[in-house]
Amino acid sequence: MSRELPSAASVWGKLWGVSVGPGDSEWLTLKGLQILQAADVVACPQNRDGEPGMAYGIVKSHLRPEQTILPLDLPFVRDPVQLQQAWTAAGETLVTRLAQGQDVVFITEGDASLYSTFSYVAQTVHHLAPTVDITTVPGVCSPLAAMAALNRPLSLGGEKIAILPALYDVSELTHALEWSEVVVLMKVASVFGQVWQTLHDLELLEQASLVEWVGSSQEKQYPSLVDLADYTPPYFSILIVRRHDYRF
Amino acid sequence: MSRELPSAASVWGKLWGVSVGPGDSEWLTLKGLQILQAADVVACPQNRDGEPGMAYGIVKSHLRPEQTILPLDLPFVRDPVQLQQAWTAAGETLVTRLAQGQDVVFITEGDASLYSTFSYVAQTVHHLAPTVDITTVPGVCSPLAAMAALNRPLSLGGEKIAILPALYDVSELTHALEWSEVVVLMKVASVFGQVWQTLHDLELLEQASLVEWVGSSQEKQYPSLVDLADYTPPYFSILIVRRHDYRF
Known part of the structure; x- marks a missing residue:
């Protein structure tokens, strides 16, 4: 990296990855709240307008006015070169703050270990500054939040x-349904039509549920998919199939 | 059930299933804390001595002295008749409280939707008293807590x-490893020797991790299984295999 790093004698800040859950600001854990509120800098993915994005929206009611909000450009793209550049740039931005002795919390929607950008950003920071203390704080993940919303067990x-x-080849779903009793499809929107047809053919529509925007004011639950043949769910949608239904 | 239920005019209490996480009392969510502290009655599985068990131990520092603690006999057995009897008895106990207008929180270690006794108890309550309002509150689950402790992504x-x-036939593990990039074995203790040998044969010991008693004072982490050939982990142990390793 081009920036000059401080000497080993400097006191580095700590980096925390705090899981804020998939939507409800009250799904933050007590530990997450304590760490979030103690940090100098709160880093978060930005939205397309360059403003602090969804994770920030979830926790903003918990923040202190004097905390620095640091939106990072971590675009939703699939190009590996573009992704690597974004992770490197974000890591460099964080290292600059950490090198100044500032503690940084990177907030992540859902859980920080489950398909989270935090994993890449933290690895970049570790490569740039191996002595930085990095701690991950677990939280509520969207599959379990969706099942709680439905009042049904996941397993x-x-x-x-x-x-x-995310499902790009519907044969993956068929295979998963042969092998396991419960199948979770994260962010199912882009393949929902194919998935619906597959579940229809397997006579599993009644055992499949869809939850959109779980925990947010836009949350919607569909305990069965029977009537959703022509439906287009939003991006933040999760689908769960239980081969053996169980409701209360 | 033999007890007399109140008439429909009575005001029933509400039943909450609150996920308290797998060990650290600070992994409770803000929502979980608020609901826990507002309840009249805190129900929990009891241990073998008939005392409030592990979930109670996790949250006891958050409770108010005037709250009623209601330990329930929900034994760790596999006999379906014995299990059904235990669920029915626990459900009847809860319904008696709910019928008196008391709000009851059933606390569950880990998450209430993931292999949790709460699912069975809640279903029993629903069958006995279909009008009771039942709400599930999600929380931190042990697989994600284990990965946070290791500072590694699950996926x-x-x-x-x-x-x-829980693994009774080691061929299940081999099959899972063929199909998926990440395999989680819940409560692996009873089959650990077989699992170790399988991972050894597949040359996956370095990509496999073990976390014991995650979040508790007894927590231990083994980021690799290479040196654990003759090891016997405790009951609360979780094993994670990542076919493609990723560490920071």
Whole structure:
């Protein structure tokens, strides 16, 4: 990196990855709140307008006015070169703050270990400044939040669970349904039509549920997919199939 | 049930299933804390001595002295008849409180939707008293807490996840490793020797991690299983295999 790093004698700040949950500001943990409120700098992914994005929106009611908000450009793209550049730039920005002795909390929607940009940003920071103390704080993840919203178990007893990150080949779903009793499809919107048809053919529409924007004011729940043949869910949608239904 | 239920005119209490996380009392969510502290009655699984068990131990520092603690006999057995009897008895106990207009929080270690007794108890309550308002509050689950403790991602990008509840046939693990990039084995203790041998044969010991008693004062982390050939982990142990390693 081009910036000059401080000497080893400097006191580095700490980096925290705090999971803020998928939507409800009250799903932050007590530990997450304490760490969030103690930090000098709160870093977060920015939205397309360059403003602090969804994770910031979830926790902003908990922040102190004197905290520095640091939006980072971490675009939702698939190009590996563009992604690597974004992670490197974000890591350099964080290292600059850490090198000044500032503690930085990187907030991440959902859980910081589950398909989270924090993993890449933290690795970049570690490569640039290996002595930086990095701590991950777990939180509420969207599959479990969705099941709580539906008041249904994700899994029981001896059931196996398959989680698919996003579905590009519908044969993955068929395979997962052969192998496991519970299948979770993260961010299912882009393939919803194909998924619906597959579940229809397998006679599993009644055992499949959709939850949109879980925990936010826009939350919607569909406990069955039977009537959703022509539906287009929003980006933040999660789909859960339970081969053996169980409701209360 | 033999007890007389109140008439429909009575005001029933509400039932909450509150996820308290797998060990650290600070992993409770803000929502969980608020609901926990507002309740008249805090129900929890009891230990073998009939005392309030692990979930109670996690949250006891948050409770008010005037709250009623209601330990329930929910034994760790596999006999379906014995389990059904325990769920029914626990549900009847809760319904008696709810029928008196008391709000009851059932606390559950980890998350209430992930292999939790709360699912069975809540269903029993629903069958006995269908008008009771039941709400599930999500929380930190042990797989994500374990990865946070290790400071490693559970999943990244396009990786698929398989979660196995407890492993009785080691061929399940081999199959899961063929199908998914990440495999989580919940409560792995009873089959650890077989699992270790399988991972050894597949040359995956370095990519496998073990976390014991995550979040508690007894927490131990083994980022690799290479040196654990003859090890016997405790009951609360979770094992994670990542086919493609990623550390920082």
